[in-house]
Amino acid sequence: MTKTTLTRFCLLASACALLSAAPVAGWSQDRAPAAPEPSQPVVQKKAETVQLRPVSDFDAIEDETERSIAIFEETGKVLLHPRCVNCHPAGNVPLQTMAMTPHQPPVVRGDANFGVPGLMCNTCHGPENVKVVGQTEDILSIPGNPNWHLAPIEMAWQGRSLGEICEQIKDTDRNGGKTLAELIEHMAEDDLVGWGWNPGEGREPVPGTQEAFGDLYKAWAATGAHCPAP
Amino acid sequence: MVSFTLNGEERRFDGDPETPLLWVIRDAERLTGTKYGCGIAQCGACTVHVDGMTRRSCITPIADLEGSSVTTIEAVSGREAEAVQTAWTAIDVPQCGYCQSGQIMSAVSLLQMNPAPSDADIDAAMAGNICRCATYQRIRQAIHDAASSLEG
Numbered sequence: 339m340t341k342t343t344l345t346r347f348c349l350l351a352s353a354c355a356l357l358s359a360a361p362v363a364g365w366s367q368d369r370a371p372a373a374p375e376p377s378q379p380v381v382q383k384k385a386e387t388v389q390l391r392p393v394s395d396f397d398a399i400e401d402e403t404e405r406s407i408a409i410f411e412e413t414g415k416v417l418l419h420p421r422c423v424n425c426h427p428a429g430n431v432p433l434q435t436m437a438m439t440p441h442q443p444p445v446v447r448g449d450a451n452f453g454v455p456g457l458m459c460n461t462c463h464g465p466e467n468v469k470v471v472g473q474t475e476d477i478l479s480i481p482g483n484p485n486w487h488l489a490p491i492e493m494a495w496q497g498r499s500l501g502e503i504c505e506q507i508k509d510t511d512r513n514g515g516k517t518l519a520e521l522i523e524h525m526a527e528d529d530l531v532g533w534g535w536n537p538g539e540g541r542e543p544v545p546g547t548q549e550a551f552g553d554l555y556k557a558w559a560a561t562g563a564h565c566p567a568p
Numbered sequence: 569m570v571s572f573t574l575n576g577e578e579r580r581f582d583g584d585p586e587t588p589l590l591w592v593i594r595d596a597e598r599l600t601g602t603k604y605g606c607g608i609a610q611c612g613a614c615t616v617h618v619d620g621m622t623r624r625s626c627i628t629p630i631a632d633l634e635g636s637s638v639t640t641i642e643a644v645s646g647r648e649a650e651a652v653q654t655a656w657t658a659i660d661v662p663q664c665g666y667c668q669s670g671q672i673m674s675a676v677s678l679l680q681m682n683p684a685p686s687d688a689d690i691d692a693a694m695a696g697n698i699c700r701c702a703t704y705q706r707i708r709q710a711i712h713d714a715a716s717s718l719e720g
Contacts, residue, residue: 443610443696455685456678456693461622462609468627471588472607480609480627 390415390546393557406561413525413554414500419544421534425488426495432488433496435476436542451488459486467538478540485530490514504565522559526552572633575599575643585631589623590614592630593640601641601669605698612697615670616640622677624696641669648679651714661710663701671697675711684715 391412399405416422424433430447431440448454453461463486469479489495492512495503506512507521516524525531526548534544558564569582574597581592593599593616605613607626614626617639652675655661662668671694678685678693685693690708699707 443612443698445695446692454689454692455681456622456674457696458621461615461696462624462627464628464632468629469586470608470627472626474608477608477610 388415388545390550390554392550393553396557402561403564406558406564407566409554409558409561410504410564411500411566413551413558414503416534416544416546416551417495417503418500419534421537421541421544423495426493427488428491428494428496428498430491438496447488447491451490459488467536469539476540479538481533481538481541483530483533487530499566499568501566501568505568508563508565518559518563522552522555525555570630570634572630572635573637575639581630583630585629587630588626589616589618589628589630589633589638590625593625593638599640599642603666603669605667605670610696610698611667612670612674613667615673615697617644617673617677620677620680622674641673644673644676646676646680647718648676648683648714651717652676652679652710654717655710655714658713659706659710661703661706663699663703667697667699667701671699671707675707675714678711679714679718683718685711 393409396405396409396412399408420433420436420438424435424438427433432445432447433439434441443457445453445457445459448458453459462480464480464482465484466482467479468482470477493506493514495506498506508518510516513521532548535546535548537543569580570585571578571580573579574593579597581587581596583592583596590602590604593602594604602616602625603613604626605611609624609627612624614624615622616625617623618628618633618636620637649672652672656668656672661671674694674697678690682689682693687708690711694704694707694711
């Protein structure tokens, strides 16, 4: 250290000592404000578990057509749930969340209901739900299933009434050519349909169980598969 | 123990099967070209190819990769990759560059499946790759340039 530098250092040091010793009121205002309370992760409100009524609940309805319609309306708790409708959108963009907002990132349907070259659904959606490593308040897992894809446009449910959806799922031109028996099996057994009851952390499942849902469909078919008014 | 192929070489990983592929690539294999961006599959910085398809490595458990072939930015090759590399450097696409390995992996995948993409095709394919420097115009231009160079 040269003499000049040493002198400068001493001058600075004494100036600082003076300043820190002096009770200068203005200085306290220049300091950073007190740290805010540490943020807390938002604890997601657990949705109330909604159950499906068992088939026996409808035995009291004597008229078979009315009983069939009532049973189908019960399955509407599942069909009209965002977890189902989000993948049956009326447009070319999947929906997500209980608010049914457009999918982020902004992916599109593509020719095979599986995204487009460069951004297919399996870019993110694997064979099972995956908990994320990133810290977020709302995206706690990425949903997945071996058969993950969007319902074809002719199977769009978004914006339709339960009666309209009922006619639609019976129409072989709009249900993938399924007979009523195949439709019932699809509802009761299909693994991707079943994802709705196992949607991964941070997502509200559809009501009831797939078994109860399947039982309602079997009872609906057995009572003539009648539909509510559109 | 998970056995998979990484950039053409047999690899094994005997850690936690839930370890994200990105951690295996960067920490175990020391290939740091693939980046961590968001950790929630929203930004695309961690994009690699798994069996020839784009895949977000930050949300892919290593256990899912048994028997799979993984390609990272360090080894992506072929006509489309070369065309993309040439086009990228020709107009200096990157600014800070952090997102670019992910951008390039998506662009190569797009051109492998669609050799002559329109603006709309490019926008749709690249929609999951975010660039904070907003180099989107140059990315789109470079993909068009790469596609032109692949003609004939």
